[in-house]
Every structure is written in structure tokens, then in C-alpha cells.
Amino acid sequence: MGVANKYVIPVVVVAGCLVLIGEWKFSRSDSSETNERAESLASDGVQRVEFGESKPDIVALAVAASAGSTSPFVPTSPSGYEAPGTLNDQVGRALAAKDGPMAANLAFMLKECEINMGILEVASSEGANPHTDQELLAMRLARLRQYEREFAACQTVPGDHKQVRLRLLDLAVQQGVVGAARESFSMGSREPATLSQLIRDANAGDRYSLLNVARYDRKLLGITRDEQDAVRYALKLGAADPETGFRVVNSLRIAEEYAVPDSHFDFSEISNEARMKGAEIAERLKLRLRENMS
Structure with a gap:
């Protein structure tokens, strides 16, 4: 069953989650409690957002997404959801070419996948609110469909994504890509x-x-x-x-x-x-x- 068919997106979670995520990046004010929590998550990586037996914290998911929505790494080769080939193809190219910035960018995208998975898990477990504005609903559904596409793209990468991320980050660290070391450190390296x-x-x-x-x-x-x-x-x-x-x-x-x-x-x-x-x-x-x- 495809990811898009597996997750039926209810209205109430879309409303709660995406209001918190907002514009997908820190605002220039950067002083609210939500942004402070997002910064704390960013400093420790997404390990604080746990997707186990218990239901994920929707606020934690949203602030983690806000903290990590825009990759700080500029790849030297095309990489991303719209780049040629699957994400797994891109991972192989980055490692083979020893392209540190590209590797760091792909590691960041795999981190995003974990956050997206948690958002989709929460969305699939909640009931719908029939009173939500239809225009707002359509906008939020479109955003979650984007998460689904990104999540599906990440499934082309086999095996333990954490280990793949660490391999990519190791390469980026070796090449001195600023920011890669703290991502690796936050994962326990x-x-x-x-x-x-x-x-x-x-x-x-x-x-x-x-x-x-x-x-x-x-x-x-x-x-x-x-x-x-x-x-x-x-x-x-x-x-x-x-x-x-x-x-x-x-x-x-x-x-x-x-x-x-x-x-x-x-x-x-x-x-x-x-x-x-x-x-x-x-x-x-x-x-x-x-x-x-x-």
C-alpha cells in the first residue's frame, strides 16, 4: 500500500500541527517559547522526538519541523526531492564522489523524513473536525500531501536511516562542512x-x-x-x-x-x-x- 493511501489525513491534526509549523522556518522575531523549544530540539537533533509505542507530541513534532525545515547545507551537486534519481541514488553519488556538502544536505533530508513520519502517524490516528474552514483545510491537506511525497522518497533509501545519516555526516565532517559535526554529535557520535x-x-x-x-x-x-x-x-x-x-x-x-x-x-x-x-x-x-x- 502506498504512503499516500495509507495515511488518511484528518482535519483536526492538520489544523493543530500546521498552525504550529507556520512558515516552516524561524521568524525574524525568534523569541517565542515555541521557537525556544525548536532551538532546543535543533541543538540536540530529533532524538528527543520519539516515535515509539506512545503517541508523538504534536508540539514537539511541529517545532522540530520548524527548526529543521530549511537545510543549512548548500550541496555542490544537485540533490533533493526534485533532483535526478531516487534519494538512494543521490546518497550513492555523494559517497562515491566524496561530496561533503551534498552528503550533509542528504543527511538533513533523512532527518526531515523522521519528522514527517511522526506527523503522518499522528495525523492518521486522530478524528476529523467537520467544522474546519474548507479553504484552510485544502491548504493544510496539500502541505501534508507534500510530507507524504517526501516520506515516500525517503523509503528508497534501504536499511537503517540513522546509520546512513551518520555515514553521510562522517564524510561531511571529514571535509569540514560547517554544521555537519553538530548534527553528528546530536546523533551520539x-x-x-x-x-x-x-x-x-x-x-x-x-x-x-x-x-x-x-x-x-x-x-x-x-x-x-x-x-x-x-x-x-x-x-x-x-x-x-x-x-x-x-x-x-x-x-x-x-x-x-x-x-x-x-x-x-x-x-x-x-x-x-x-x-x-x-x-x-x-x-x-x-x-x-x-x-x-x-
Whole structure:
């Protein structure tokens, strides 16, 4: 039975889920509680969204989709749902050509598939609301049909998708694709290459890499107190910036809330070296954010 026939999309879930997903990306305000939850999910990957025996949390699914709707990776070769061949063909081409950006983009798409599957599972288990506006219903049904097509495309990739994603991300990490290491890290990779690239990405001003390096135990990451203080201080400075700070404030808040072992970062005893390095990282962070906003 095809995916489109398997999932009968009810109205009530379409309404709840897609209102939360909204425009499929963070708004420029980036300060609501929903966006904060989405950022937290993005920093940890979609592992927090569990699709087991219990019914998935529709809010978690929606914010995960919002956090991960637009791939941050720019492939050097055509890849995506509209590219030639199946997704499995594209995975083979990326690995054979050792195309890191393409591999990272495909790994991101397989992550999207997991989110789409959860949304469709919830949609198939709910009843319909006969009072929903028909025009709104048609728009939301069209969006869920898109999820179905994307989910079907992902089924061309055989085997354990997590392992396929890790293979793709390993290639991207080897080639220094910014952002690939924190995706691999969020899936549980603690390989030296992953940790080294995660730290390099954080020092380069990648916001979610900064978040991860700031919140995890520095002994796990293999960095010094000064190195972690610099990253945390960079987030602090970035959040205070009048132009781009609204994009960083939630990252700082989440890093402090989940920090191991200390929370609510105290910079009263930060060394001059860490302070200077943190300021340099903060400038790179702000530059990245300005480029993304332009």
C-alpha cells in the first residue's frame, strides 16, 4: 500500500500541527517559547522526538519541523526531492564522489523524513473536525500531501536511516562542512573527528555548534576551561548585540539551562585570554548572522 493511501489525513491534526509549523522556518522575531523549544530540539537533533509505542507530541513534532525545515547545507551537486534519481541514488553519488556538502544536505533530508513520519502517524490516528474552514483545510491537506511525497522518497533509501545519516555526516565532517559535526554529535557520535570539527565550527561562529560546546562537559569535548569560557562568553556577547542578539538569546538561555556541570554562566573570574578569544568568536557569530539575514 502506498504512503499516500495509507495515511488518511484528518482535519483536526492538520489544523493543530500546521498552525504550529507556520512558515516552516524561524521568524525574524525568534523569541517565542515555541521557537525556544525548536532551538532546543535543533541543538540536540530529533532524538528527543520519539516515535515509539506512545503517541508523538504534536508540539514537539511541529517545532522540530520548524527548526529543521530549511537545510543549512548548500550541496555542490544537485540533490533533493526534485533532483535526478531516487534519494538512494543521490546518497550513492555523494559517497562515491566524496561530496561533503551534498552528503550533509542528504543527511538533513533523512532527518526531515523522521519528522514527517511522526506527523503522518499522528495525523492518521486522530478524528476529523467537520467544522474546519474548507479553504484552510485544502491548504493544510496539500502541505501534508507534500510530507507524504517526501516520506515516500525517503523509503528508497534501504536499511537503517540513522546509520546512513551518520555515514553521510562522517564524510561531511571529514571535509569540514560547517554544521555537519553538530548534527553528528546530536546523533551520539563522539568520534575525535566529530568533536574536533564541532569545536572548530563553534570557534568559527556557528551558533548551534557554540550552543553544544557551551552546554556539554568540557572533559567530554576535550577542551580547557578557558576554551569553554570563551565559547560561553561569545554567546553572552552575541545575545547582547542590538542587531543580531535576538537570534542568539535563546541559544544562550538553553546553554545555561542545560549546561554541564555549571549553569547560569559566571564570568567574574574569566581569564583575559578567554575574554579576548570570546570577543573574537562573537564577532564571527554576528557576521554569520548578518549574512543569513541579508
